[in-house]
Amino acid sequence: MTFGEKLKELRLARNFSQPELAQAAAIEQSYLSKLENDKSLPSNEVFRQLLAALSVELSDLLHCPKLKSDLTRLKQIPDIDAFLSQRQQFTIGQQRRWWYISSALIVIAVTLFYIGQNERLFAQQLYQYQSKGVVLEGEPEAIFNTWIHLMPQGVDRAVKDAKQQEMLLREAIDTRFEASNLGDAVTLEVEGGRRYYEYQQKIVTADTISPWFRIVGVLLFCMGLMGFVLERKMFKHVY
Structure with missing residues (x-):
């Protein structure tokens, strides 16, 4: 659809005759006829007058898919050229945001997956210590291991047995x-x-944490790839 055809469609939709619309827009009927037959393009001032007379917003007019084929010619009108340039900049900004977010998701995903691959990173290390019992004042630290060596040489067997029984009774293992x-x-x-x-x-x-890092990494990677796919589909008119 051309601009002239769209102009005529809007005029008829509002039950305007050519003379009525020409009068409302403060232009000659013959000039309006040329516009509707695509024999001329309106100046920026006349274009604004036509929109006002038809009670149409510029954004509503240009959002009409049928006018897409005539947009190149319509860019000769300053208001349309400025609007389309602004819309293109906004679209490019949105496209870049999609690209940045998708890229960030993939970078984070790879990082998390790499961290998840290092299973030792979250494995908890504990050091086990064991005590056989309470060491009394004056006794060496390792009394439970060395008491037999501290007995005087030649001591009676009965004394050794009594000491052994004493140490066994004192033994209370703590870990x-x-x-x-x-x-x-x-x-x-x-x-x-x-x-x-x-x-x-x-x-x-x-380690129960690393597998979750890998799972989240895979999910974010898929989301990042999906973001690139959607970005191509949503902004294919930019390419």
Whole structure:
């Protein structure tokens, strides 16, 4: 559809005759006839007068899909050229936002997936320490391990058995798990004396966070790709 055909369509839709519209727009009827037959384009001032007489907004007129084929010619009218330029800039701005958001989603997705691949990153490490019992004042730290070596040479068997029975009765194993390595052994004050904790082993707990990083990474990557696909479809007229 041409501008002249659209102008005539609007005039008839509002039940205007050519003389009536020409009078309302303050132009000659012969000039209006030329416009409707596409023998001329209105000046910017006349174009504004026609829109006012027809009670039509510029945006409503140009949003008509049928006029798309005649837009190149209509750009000779300054108001139309300015409106189309502004609309194009707005469209390009929206297109760039889609592109930036989609790119950001893909970058974040790759980062999260890479982090999720490193399962050791979120695996919790605990250090196990064990104490056999309370060490009394004056006793060496490792009394429960070395008491037999501290017995005088040649001591009676009965004395050794009694000491062994005493140490067995005092034995009360306590296990601690520390988030950091405290060394081969650590001594802590407790009620009645102190406890001597010896390092046993390092325990690595199962990592339950990394799989979620990978899942979220895949989802964001798909969203980023979908954003690029939608951007191409929504703004295909820009390319």
